[in-house]
Amino acid sequence: MTSDLSPVVAPTDVPEPPTSRPHRRVALLSESFQEFGSAARHSVTAFGMDRKRPDGDGVVTGTAVVAGRSVGVFAQDRAALGGSLGQVHAAKIARVLDHAAKARIPVIGLLDSGGARIQEGVASLDGYGAIFRRNVGLSGRVPQISVILGACAGGAVYSPALTDIVIMAADAHMFLTGPRVVKAVTHEDATPAELGGAAIHSRRSGVAHLVAPDEHAAIDLARQVLSYLPDSCWSAPPVVDPLPAEPMPDVPASHRTAYDVRSVIAGVVDAASFLELQQTFARNIVIGFGRVEGRPVGVVANQPCSRAGTLDIDSSEKAARFVRLCDAFGLPLVTLVDTPGFLPGLAQERGGVIRKGAKLLYAFAEATVPRVTVVLRKAYGGAYIVMNSRSLGADAVFAWPGAELAVMGAEGAIDIVWRRELERDPDSRPDLVVKYRAEAAAATKAAEGMSVDEIITPARTRDAVAATLRALSAGEPPRFRHDNLPQ
Numbered sequence: 001m002t003s004d005l006s007p008v009v010a011p012t013d014v015p016e017p018p019t020s021r022p023h024r025r026v027a028l029l030s031e032s033f034q035e036f037g038s039a040a041r042h043s044v045t046a047f048g049m050d051r052k053r054p055d056g057d058g059v060v061t062g063t064a065v066v067a068g069r070s071v072g073v074f075a076q077d078r079a080a081l082g083g084s085l086g087q088v089h090a091a092k093i094a095r096v097l098d099h100a101a102k103a104r105i106p107v108i109g110l111l112d113s114g115g116a117r118i119q120e121g122v123a124s125l126d127g128y129g130a131i132f133r134r135n136v137g138l139s140g141r142v143p144q145i146s147v148i149l150g151a152c153a154g155g156a157v158y159s160p161a162l163t164d165i166v167i168m169a170a171d172a173h174m175f176l177t178g179p180r181v182v183k184a185v186t187h188e189d190a191t192p193a194e195l196g197g198a199a200i201h202s203r204r205s206g207v208a209h210l211v212a213p214d215e216h217a218a219i220d221l222a223r224q225v226l227s228y229l230p231d232s233c234w235s236a237p238p239v240v241d242p243l244p245a246e247p248m249p250d251v252p253a254s255h256r257t258a259y260d261v262r263s264v265i266a267g268v269v270d271a272a273s274f275l276e277l278q279q280t281f282a283r284n285i286v287i288g289f290g291r292v293e294g295r296p297v298g299v300v301a302n303q304p305c306s307r308a309g310t311l312d313i314d315s316s317e318k319a320a321r322f323v324r325l326c327d328a329f330g331l332p333l334v335t336l337v338d339t340p341g342f343l344p345g346l347a348q349e350r351g352g353v354i355r356k357g358a359k360l361l362y363a364f365a366e367a368t369v370p371r372v373t374v375v376l377r378k379a380y381g382g383a384y385i386v387m388n389s390r391s392l393g394a395d396a397v398f399a400w401p402g403a404e405l406a407v408m409g410a411e412g413a414i415d416i417v418w419r420r421e422l423e424r425d426p427d428s429r430p431d432l433v434v435k436y437r438a439e440a441a442a443a444t445k446a447a448e449g450m451s452v453d454e455i456i457t458p459a460r461t462r463d464a465v466a467a468t469l470r471a472l473s474a475g476e477p478p479r480f481r482h483d484n485l486p487q
């Protein structure tokens, strides 16, 4: 018996679902996918290109649903002209970005491309220009996440560098120019891994925020990152069920004894919610997403077990961009301070620590999201000011009972202020240290002057931070604040 509801197309005529590598990658990322532009392809005839006209022109584009949220997606196909970007390939990505701008949804790019398509010349360069302009136009408006899944060169790395988060699979590569071009121009021999492997970009250059062992894990990290970010700067970050924090660890009382500040972060944020970014780059500062009572926050913390928690060029730039990312997308900032100051020295001065440290100063001073600071043990000098101090606009500053907030540490300070007394009576040093700590550096002094709002025990830290963020959460509605300029 037939009915009006009988299928018009016989099952044998239904097209097979696409099984190319980029389609499989999109399927790993998303629950559902609406492709567009699958039939688009170039019409270049030079260099025998008329015999190489893959459907889709080497990139799969469309909108997908990721954890129930709409997202613009593109995935490049290394098997089609090396994933290289010609005019049509570029136009397809540009359309995804335009769509995301109009719909105010995030963009996730799965990159696997040799860069500008050599055979298409300036048209492919202009294609990249059009993409870069859109990446910048979306910056600070919708989250942009790049996942690097192959050997990416030229524009295929500059576009990710304009986005908010770069995730690399361990066997992927990123370089402006590949090993063969490097050899020809500078006569340097470098393997792809030495030139732009995941180890280089996670430890040395800081280009990669996250590295995953394989492409499944890399794509899964993109989903995780998205779980902390709103659809756009005009919507609120996603809230999940709250979890308790870990117990607060015992931090060594001696300011000279190192510990891992990540154990303190675990005592502040919801259990297992901390996702550290740039973990092995500029280890003297720790940054990452977390949640407090189910709401996403950005955490910035000095790391006493790396370079004693000093600030320097790399840590300033690392933290500055993260602070601006969080501020752009409405994530409150939780700052944990334990720093002896900026790292002094010729290398830092000549490397431009004045200019580069200023980026972190600028980022905190500019931020208008809720901002809470906890001084754990010490906050000296310029680093005290930079690390989200009261005068830079923190909404709440807490300090642990033994914390010191001062222009410098006791030993250095008494050598300057009481130099003559020490020359006369070297035995007076211990007394002067005690006097300095009590009268100039104690957290109680900072609390008297309202640079610290409240002195709290370590065990109270999570509650104090959570209560403050809860109280501030009903503040101004989401809005566009600023872009997320690469640092």
Ligand code: HXC
Binding pocket: 081, 082, 083, 084, 085, 113, 114, 115, 116, 117, 118, 119, 125, 128, 151, 152, 153, 154, 155, 156, 158, 176, 177, 178, 179, 180, 181
């Ligand atoms: C056209 C390209 C291509 C490109 C690779 N292919 N890159 N085709 N344009 N840019 C093709 C190759 O011809 C080859 O095709 C296939 O892709 C695989 O390339 P292989 O070299 O065999 O692969 P592999 O050894 O893995 O090396 C990958 C690579 C290398 C490191 C990416 O291909 C490479 O160095 N490509 C050039 C990179 C580059 O300089 N791009 C331009 C950057 S300028 P067949 O048919 O043989 O399989 C740019 C402009 C923007 O992007 C700049 C912004 C500032």
